[in-house]
Amino acid sequence: MSLERLVDIMKRLRDPVSGCEWDSVQTFETIAPYTIEEAYEVADAINRRDMDSLVDELGDLQLQVVFHARMAEEAGHFSLADVLNGISDKLERRHPHIFGDAQEGGHHLWEVIKAEERSKNPDKSALAGVAQALPALERAAKLQKRAAQTGFDWPDIEGPKAKIREELDEIAEAPADELEEEVGDLLFAAVNFARHLKIDPEEALRKANRKFEKRFRAIEATPGFQQMSLAEMEALWVEAKKA
Template sequence: MRSQHDEGALLSLERLVSIMKRLRDPVSGCEWDSVQTFATIAPYTIEEAYEVADAIAREDMDALADELGDLQLQVVFHSRMAEEAGKFTLDDVLNRICDKMERRHPHIFGNAKDGGHHLWEIIKAEERAANPDKSALAGVALALPALERAAKLQRRAARTGFDWPDASGARAKVYEELDELERETEHQPMFEEMGDLLFAVVNLARKLDIEPEAALRAANYKFERRFREIERAPGFSDMSLDEMEDLWTSAKKSQAASIA
């Protein structure tokens, strides 16, 4: 039995679908929306996902409601374009994710007595086995942010046994890659060694059970907050680096004290 909230959500989704259909009308629709393609909309889809993550990081629930709506719009937008091309519909999209969720939770929706995340991974592995690409790395999206993709590639490889037994091996690899970077003097070799170093740092983060993308996002936020504080100091742009460093240290201490 559906609740009033369920009915309301369905009506809201139908309303959004109707709005997008009208916007995409080649004659009377919006001059911008009606000419978009999957390729031109894809960057907006990625951007909206990041804005959802940003609202969560800021614990801004009002913004999160807005951003989730924007992200939902992306699903409806892509689905509408696909329907126009005769490829699939929004119903197909929703049914596929419903089927997938039920298939991967047989202990909830089926007869399996055992469950949990390990069962989810087993089922995903079985699904990947049906893929012509038999590599353990198959299906890791190229469009993922580089840090996130590196971590996912490493997790996939680790399932085959290709992994350090603990964090010490990953830590040593970071120092090894840093040494190799410092020995290079030409740009292209330095570029490659920097990539290896970043990949090694991601591996260390994984072994420490730290999500590298989230950790770097937090570091970006911390840097921005501190820099905004010190740049308000009178005459900041004319200060020496040592003076700026003193301000930075003070800002670091004051922000640490406020957290404590």
């Protein structure tokens, strides 16, 4: 089985005597950044609809799971089998209409079951379990969604819209040592605005990044670009937008 082959390869790489000098000394902390990077590369391949890249990136992401599981097994914490059994149990538990006797299912039931699972967490906050390592925009959206489930939310889009204006005013009046905090508040308010519009802020910014990159590359390729004035660059930008 391919997974067993990968597990055996990682076991050999991690051997402290005959293994790889790099792989054998890694820790959860040193590997975690690679895990996050590989997840983003999977998302990038999907966005580009590049199936050849996707099969490669999914393999890299699978390696991360095997790597962490191997380190955990070496330390006596858990094994890859525990990881796979855990996610299998969770999927069956959260889909009782498929694997059990429940008559209804769907997203609503999924959220109810997740809420029941969270109730067993010693941290009783509605915000418990929102991972610190998430991208900031995504984490802001999740925190706001959790808070909204308790009733702590604007009743309509006008609240978030007014909050953005308020934060802009505060930035204009803020001393230099408070600017970072105020800009953070503005970004948080913008995420709230996107959430009320049912727009994923992380995906919206990702698309804006791609659009900016495409347009900038187009104007950057113009002969003499480096010597142009800002007004000339702006004129090219307007043309790139039209294109």
